[in-house]
């Protein structure tokens with residue numbers, strides 16, 4: 001069990017900056033002037049400043065509809081702080097390291113278990129979790145949530161979350177095997193007013209399915225950017 005966490009932390013810590021260890025901040029670096037590389041022209045340009053940048057590993061869940069195609073029904077992921085990598089080449093490629101190591105985690109480990117192990121070892125620097133909740137405004141349907149209330153600098157701050165709704169999405173520039181980049185606006189919570197999912201790796205379901213087959217979980221990695229939050233980094 002610990003081998004997986006070790007592999008992941010090695011992959012995520014493999015940048016010279018992080019590997020040098022001593023005195024280097026692993027989390028909570030100022031990224032207020034950071035820019036998203038390849039920011040899609042169809043997204044509304046951010047009017048706010050980024051406060052958090054994370055790399056996520058997790059799963060996208062899909063159910064099979066009566067027409068034999070998959071529909072996304074949610075996701076669960078662990079979020080690692082990459083703010084201190086900003087400006088290094090490791091920042092640009094961290095999602096590749098993340099998906100590579102995540103994919104070789106043995107399939108006998110349910111995603112939830114691997115994430116739970118990572119969560120408990122808290123390496124390299126867990127910011128929080130991403131998962132879906134019932135829409136807090138309408139009580140209908142589900143929306144994505146980013147929850148930093150139980151770890152990092154905001155542990156214990158019950159406002160350190162955001163539940164958001166998708167504004168728009170675009171196909172990943174890296175190819176159809178990767179899930180869309182998305183732009184989301186906050187519904188509730190103080191963690192952010194705007195969220196972007198970028199640099200996606202994998203996470204797409206098969207093109208077709210047999211109606212009645214069970215839900216599937218597909219591994220993915222991505223970056224999440226949180227803009228305009230009022231909680232500390």
Ligand SMILES: *[C@@H]1O[C@H](CO)[C@@H](O)[C@H](O)[C@H]1NC(C)=O
Pocket residue numbers: 059060061073074075076110111112132217
């Ligand atoms: C997604 O699937 C995982 C198991 O792979 C499960 O733990 C999680 O609760 C599921 N979440 C949703 C929203 O379907």
